[in-house]
Amino acid sequence: MLYREAGQFKASYQEDSQIFPIRQDRVGFIALLAFFFLIVPMVASQYWLQAILTPVLIFSLAALGLNILTGYAGQLSLGSAAFMAVGAFATYNFMLRIDGMPFLMAILLGGLSAAAVGILFGLPSLRIKGFYLAVATLAAQFFIVWVLVKFPWFSNYSSSGVITAQEINILGYAFNTPESKYLLTLLVVTVLALAAKNMVRSTTGRKWMAVRDMDVAAEVIGIRLMRTKLQAFAVSSFYCGVAGALYAYTYLGTVEPEGFNLTLSFQILFMIIIGGVGSILGSFLGAAFIVLLPVFLNIVLHSFVGAALPPGFGSNLELMIFGGLIIFFLIVEPHGMARLWQIGKEKLRLWPFPH
Amino acid sequence: MERKFGEVVIDLQNISLSFGGVKALTNISFDVRKHEIRAIIGPNGAGKSSMLNVINGVYHPQEGRIVFNGQERREMEPYMAASQGISRTFQNIALFKGMTVLDNIMTGRHMKMNCGLLSHMLHWGRAQKEEIEHRKKVEEVIDFLEIQSIRKTPVGRLPYGLQKRVELARALAAEPELLLLDEPMAGMNVEEKQDMCRFILDVNDQFGTTIVLIEHDMGVVMDISDRVVVLDYGKKIGDGTPDEVKSNPDVIAAYLGTSH
Numbered sequence: 001m002l003y004r005e006a007g008q009f010k011a012s013y014q015e016d017s018q019i020f021p022i023r024q025d026r027v028g029f030i031a032l033l034a035f036f037f038l039i040v041p042m043v044a045s046q047y048w049l050q051a052i053l054t055p056v057l058i059f060s061l062a063a064l065g066l067n068i069l070t071g072y073a074g075q076l077s078l079g080s081a082a083f084m085a086v087g088a089f090a091t092y093n094f095m096l097r098i099d100g101m102p103f104l105m106a107i108l109l110g111g112l113s114a115a116a117v118g119i120l121f122g123l124p125s126l127r128i129k130g131f132y133l134a135v136a137t138l139a140a141q142f143f144i145v146w147v148l149v150k151f152p153w154f155s156n157y158s159s160s161g162v163i164t165a166q167e168i169n170i171l172g173y174a175f176n177t178p179e180s181k182y183l184l185t186l187l188v189v190t191v192l193a194l195a196a197k198n199m200v201r202s203t204t205g206r207k208w209m210a211v212r213d214m215d216v217a218a219e220v221i222g223i224r225l226m227r228t229k230l231q232a233f234a235v236s237s238f239y240c241g242v243a244g245a246l247y248a249y250t251y252l253g254t255v256e257p258e259g260f261n262l263t264l265s266f267q268i269l270f271m272i273i274i275g276g277v278g279s280i281l282g283s284f285l286g287a288a289f290i291v292l293l294p295v296f297l298n299i300v301l302h303s304f305v306g307a308a309l310p311p312g313f314g315s316n317l318e319l320m321i322f323g324g325l326i327i328f329f330l331i332v333e334p335h336g337m338a339r340l341w342q343i344g345k346e347k348l349r350l351w352p353f354p355h
Numbered sequence: 356m357e358r359k360f361g362e363v364v365i366d367l368q369n370i371s372l373s374f375g376g377v378k379a380l381t382n383i384s385f386d387v388r389k390h391e392i393r394a395i396i397g398p399n400g401a402g403k404s405s406m407l408n409v410i411n412g413v414y415h416p417q418e419g420r421i422v423f424n425g426q427e428r429r430e431m432e433p434y435m436a437a438s439q440g441i442s443r444t445f446q447n448i449a450l451f452k453g454m455t456v457l458d459n460i461m462t463g464r465h466m467k468m469n470c471g472l473l474s475h476m477l478h479w480g481r482a483q484k485e486e487i488e489h490r491k492k493v494e495e496v497i498d499f500l501e502i503q504s505i506r507k508t509p510v511g512r513l514p515y516g517l518q519k520r521v522e523l524a525r526a527l528a529a530e531p532e533l534l535l536l537d538e539p540m541a542g543m544n545v546e547e548k549q550d551m552c553r554f555i556l557d558v559n560d561q562f563g564t565t566i567v568l569i570e571h572d573m574g575v576v577m578d579i580s581d582r583v584v585v586l587d588y589g590k591k592i593g594d595g596t597p598d599e600v601k602s603n604p605d606v607i608a609a610y611l612g613t614s615h
Contacts, residue, residue: 013490014483198478202486203470206462210451217449220411221529222437222466231472278453 003348019197036186041179050178050251052295057182057189058246059287063271064196064280065239070269071278072200073232074212075125076133079140080240080268085260086114086144087241088163088248089154095166096156103168107188107245114241115234117144122233126226141262148257155257162256165249181250188246192239197280199235208232209278270322274329276338285337294318358581361389363422364533364565365410370419372405379405380416380589387533392559392566394576396600397586398609403569404446406586407535410567411443412436424532438466440532444522444539446569452511456502456521459510460493463528493528499561500524500554516547523554527562534558536568540575548572552579577601585609 003024010016020026044053066080091110095101121140125133148154148161155161168175168184175184199205207228210218219225248255267290275286294315301314333339363386372380380402387393395403408414409421412431421428423439442463451459468489474482497503500520505513510521519539526534539555540548556579558564570576576583577597585593585606592605600606 013487013494017486017490195476199472199475202475202478202482203461203465203468204472204475206454206458207465209454209458210462213451213453214449216413217445217451218462219433220413220437220443220445220449221463221525222434223462224434235472 003345003351005349017201019201033190037183041183046178049182052291054178054182054185054251055247056284056288056291057185058243058251059268059271059291060284061189061192061246062240062243062268063275063283063287064193065236065243066268067272067277067279067283068196068200068208068239069232069236071272071276071282072205072212073208073229073236075122075229075232076130077137077140077236078134078262078265078269079121079137079144081260081262081264082141082144083114083118083237083240084244084247084264085148085257086117086237087111087244088255088260089148089257090114090241091245092163092165092248093154093156103170103249107242107249110245111238111241114244115238118233118237118240119230122230122237125229125233138262141265145257145260160256161258162254163248164254165252168249175250185246185250188242192242193280193284196239200280204231270326272336273326274336276336277334279336279338281341282336282338285341289337290322293321297321358390360391360581363387364389364424366420366422367410368420368422370406370409370416370421372402372409372414372416378589380409380586383419383586383589383591385584385591385594387565387567389565390559390563391581392555392568392579394580394583395567395569395586396571396573396576396583400588401586402589403586404537405589407443407537407567407569410436410533411441411535437529440529441535442526442529442531442533443535444519444526444537446537446541448515448518448522450510450518450522450525453509455507455509456513456524457493457497457506459521460496460524460528461489463525464489464493466529492530496524496527499527499557516543516550519543519547519551520554523551523558527558527564530562531564534564534566536566536570538569538571540570540572548575555579 003022005022005024008023010021015021018026020029040053041049062080062084065083066077069075069077087107087110090113091106094106094109095103117140121137124136128136152158152161155163158164168181170184173180175181200208207218207223210221210223211225211228211232215225218228244260252259271286271290272283273286274289275284276282297318298314301317329336366386368384370380370383371378383402383406385393395406397403405414409416412433412435415430421431423441451462454462468485470482470485474480478486497506500523502517502520502524505517505521510518513521523536523539536555540551543551552575555566555568559566568580580597582595583593583597583600584591585600585603587605587609592609593600593603595603
């Protein structure tokens with residue numbers, strides 16, 4: 001009953017085109033931001049900040065990147081993890097090789113490097129579509145990881161190819177606690193998520209969606225397919241690259257090229273399928289779901305069944321539930337959890353009346 | 356009512372188009388004059404849609420010259436045609452299914468919007484001003500075509516007749532000089548056809564848009580068009596005012612058959 005838009009009139013086009021046209025949504029969003037920025041760092045345990053919330057945010061960003069490419073521009077990709085690797089290793093090298101390189105600048109440059117590589121591997125999209133393109137992006141996945149292993153320069157000749165992230169230092173403040181790393185990640189992810197939302201509600205996003213929905217018509221109304229597709233690849237890879245840099249710097253601390261393998265790419269793909277293809281919110285829901293599901297299953301299994309289970313059962317069960325859910329979402333709700341949320345909101349607007 | 360036409364907007368001279376061994380168009384010439392409604396008719400497979408595709412650059416004719424606004428053009432890509440002021444609708448609706456009516460029409464206006472990626476990311480200042488400015492123009496089109504009530508509806512949910520209208524709106528949003536309509540009334544009932552006719556005539560009248568349309572409903576064609584080109588098997592068999600075309604023996608033969 002509280003969720004009503006009655007009495008909220010839009011008097012200008014600016015008001016009509018807000019991100020959250022309904023006042024309750026705006027208030028809710030600000031409350032949510034305040035909760036995650038102010039309350040969470042104070043109350044959450046180190047384990048939650050470090051091992052759950054930070055990776056959820058980072059994967060949300062990577063999923064957002066893939067969602068821009070696949071969900072909005074309609075270009076299927078299986079190379080997200082490789083673009084994350086480019087971001088992580090580029091940031092590492094910028095930090096390593098340029099004296100006094102500010103961290104945020106290094107992340108930005110890392111993202112831009114990933115964008116450049118993304119454009120390169122986006123070139124096949126000009127000729128092929130759908131599954132064939134997905135297979136072509138597999139080339140990016142294997143080639144990039146191979147290059148990072150093959151040329152030890154990228155990992156500064158470390159014996160095992162592992163890089164250790166330098167300390168993050170912004171304007172003299174060292175980000176070395178889980179709280180500060182979490183807040184830094186949250187800030188970067190929030191800014192980029194808002195930027196993504198702004199892109200998809202303006203001409204840039206409309207062009208992407210036009211190419212996705214009907215490329216012939218898009219061309220005829222004057223959209224240049226090549227430019228639009230490559231732009232989507234660049235922006236998507238930028239997001240994945242920044243996610244990769246954060247993955248190395250605020251989450252793991254040490255990464256190796258093989259860490260960014262096909263399994264990770266698939267995980268990011270599952271995130272957007274479960275969360276919602278073509279939805280900013282869906283990227284976050286999907287990432288949260290996939291990171292939290294194992295934690296949740298673990299707790300449930302341990303508290304109910306205890307030690308009676310054979311070892312490895314839990315992780316197998318997790319895989320089974322994953323697979324089951326993906327099939328479920330593909331059949332029942334191809335637009336994922338974001339769509340369920342939206343349906344719920346539409347129902348709530350009318351509740352308790354049927355119409 | 357006496358109608359006045361300006362100079363020739365687009366002049367097609369000896370256009371021939373073939374796909375491998377199949378000749379889609381053979382040596383076709385005709386012109387379209389400013390502010391005119393020019394119909395292209397002909398039996399199925401006569402090459403009407405190919406003709407439109409040649410005009411807006413989707414197909415490249417092997418032979419012939421196209422002079423648009425006094426400039427000859429050869430290999431032209433569709434986006435160039437769009438930037439010169441040629442818009443079109445499609446025989447099978449080609450809307451962006453996942454987007455709302457408003458977004459579809461806004462997309463039709465993208466050629467007039469200049470902000471880049473970075474200002475879109477900020478969505479502040481110039482980008483926001485531009486968005487609102489063009490939203491006003493788009494709302495004018497929405498008012499004109501009387502689709503206010505569905506502006507926030509995803510186009511996939513709309514009935515066929517309205518989708519056709521939204522497609523016209525998207526084409527109009529670009530403020531075209533030359534509007535190509537590929538069977539705008541196919542599959543409509545009488546009322547919807549009347550509405551669409553009214554819109555086409557209003558567009559022509561109020562905006563001064565030159566229109567080339569393909570239509571199978573002869574009643575409509577003869578009523579609203581100023582001049583008619585008749586194609587059959589990729590060849591031009593008639594050209595002139597509706598009355599001239601109606602009495603052309605070749606046209607009658609193509610449509611009604613003839614005794615040999």
